[in-house]
């Protein structure tokens with residue numbers, strides 16, 4: 638338990654370019670997805686779902702992202718297109734968390750959205766507890782309807798984030814965290 642608290646006290650993101658193999662095993666991925674889906678969920682709606690990008694699927698998705706980018710920016714040079722092509726293939730594993738929040742007679746949509754954020758964070762915490770490092774990103778293509786529909790998102794579904802997962806055992810300098818005095822009050 639103390640090890641978990643120490644990990645959470647020090648957890649921070651690592652840029653996808655620094656995330657290395659080995660690729661999480663099939664069993665590890667199944668565990669990560671099971672933990673990601675074990676989040677508070679008012680109404681038991683499962684207002685989220687997951688898309689796994691591993692192996693060549695990462696390059697296939699990247700080629701599609703670059704294609705959409707090139708269509709919108711015909712002036713883009715090869716260097717820029719290369720960045721777009723590599724969007725999902727820097728880390729050995731990327732898991733897309735899709736929010737399926739929708740109008741419901743009893744459960745506010747806001748609570749469904751929060752549940753998708755919780756799924757992302759459970760994924761981040763679980764992967765770090767397994768010894769991996771992570772980065773939760775959206776970037777432009779996480780909001781581009783053309784990219785999203787080519788990734789299989791239905792109208793109304795949104796991308797809560799792409800969680801990039803891999804090994805990075807290097808020490809990472811922390812960023813400044815908000816002082817508790819600035820964000821906590823007692824009633």
Ligand SMILES: Cc1cc2nc3c(=O)[nH]c(=O)nc-3n(C[C@H](O)[C@H](O)[C@H](O)COP(=O)(O)O)c2cc1C
Pocket residue numbers: 648649650651772773774775776777797798812
């Ligand atoms: C929903 C969401 C989307 C994010 N998208 C991006 C992004 O597109 N690009 C980026 O540089 N950081 C993004 N971030 C921030 C990173 O995930 C991360 O929080 C930040 O780089 C440093 O965080 P750390 O406290 O985990 O070290 C996003 C965070 C959240 C919660």
